[in-house]
Amino acid sequence: MSNNFVLPIGPIHPALDEPLHFRFQVEGETIKDVEILSGHAHRGMERIAMKNTIAQNVTLCERTCGLCSNTHSMTYCMVMEKAGDIVIPERAQYIRVVADELKRLASHAFAVAILSHLIGFDTVFLHAFQEREKLMDLIEAYSGNRMDMSINIVGGVKRDISDELAKEIDKTLEEFRPVWDNIGKIYETDASIICRTKGVGVISKETAIEYGIVGPPARGSGIAQDVRKQQPYAAYDRLNFNVITEDGCDVYARTWVRIREFIESINLTQQALREMPKGPINLGLVPKIPAGQAVARSEAPRGELFYYTRTNGTEYPTMLKWRVPSLVNIPSWVPALKGAQVADIPAIIASHDPCISCTER
């Protein structure tokens, strides 16, 4: 009897929370090849965006994804601000950094927790999720919502951070440091985590460049690519932080990048809160965007997020196109999965922290 067979997984599968279909060509327990098919929930958002007004699209873009919702609306506003040669008030730039980093913290905590769950380490999962709840409380205290903060508008932000709230955010984040240090220590030393993640799902630096992957997966393969440093936006050019890279190229390295970035994000948020100047937070009414075209990008929790627009001087854009980090990262799963064991599939996929909601925008 042949040992080779095809193993179909998805689009609905308990290990994968979003719809994606795989056909694994396996030999025993070893994956020899894989085909990936998406498209089970494509929403045609780019078409809708062309029927909406420029102001309405802020709401639409924010709904591309739950975990990086704020980065979507911010980058959309950035591309429109570029098309209109608009400079937003300095305080708004700092508030955008705080909001973006809070969402990054929540997203990274989620990614690390989910990976722990998938490799059977539910103690870390519960620990990380419990701490994430406190972050969600901070997000809710600031914006009134847990997921879609809905603070960005073309020309700035619409909700200020009071001194009292700034102190509360600063204090809560300070309390996170020892907790996250502890989670880091567990990841660094626990034998069961190491044996499930080290040397698993390897994407070499050369392969990462070939596929053009972005975000923590790229940084986990030794590529120091971070839009916040490469092409700073908002107030990132005035803040000190390090680009975290690891050269393990495996599940462990990608997760470790997120754990280390967590501390960097705490530093960034606290810095931004400290150095935030007083002043207006937006330009008032929605500014008129002249005819033209522009591109903008930002560092979403999952990697580089890119927006392109072409405007015609009316309130409706001629074209709006956005490219999400997961769309770039998913093709690189093929080399990561080839040669791996069937049992490692969930860990390899979770280490990329994919978002199918983004991919099928």
Place this chain on the structure above:
Amino acid sequence: MYPDLAKEMSRIMGKECEVVEHRDNLWFELDDNSKIKDIAAFIASYPGRCMTISPTYDENKSMELVYHFDFYEGPIFCVQVKVPDKKMESITSILRSAHWPERELTETWEMTFENLGSIRWDRFLITQGVEKGVVYASLSETMNTNASDILWERIKAYRDEEAGGESNE
């Protein structure tokens, strides 16, 4: 070090070329579509990547593409090209990072990328139930109430027929 793009484009095109800085990024208008593979080879050799390819229209509603390239440092390099016949040579064989963007445009904008190759499923991003080129059909369009009306009219007609032409209402 960020490449001297004006020099590289002039070399590839065989004539003096201008790369313009526009709103923090660099833009180049490609007037010879056959040179896209040479540009891709230069990007790959640097090494760089294809971030994505944006579809757009000019003032006369003629289709254009904007290729967005990145060198892991500095600004985005945008190459704008006119494609009135919606045909372009694929660069996936040179820059693998262009694979999904090209496939996506094939499905959503009915672009033809020559030598892109095929995949076993034909579709990869949009389900086969949606016609190519009209894809930007949103969920509200594909699941509109009209479809339900047609379904119920058929059922009603069937029941009427069963009841000997008498309405059940």
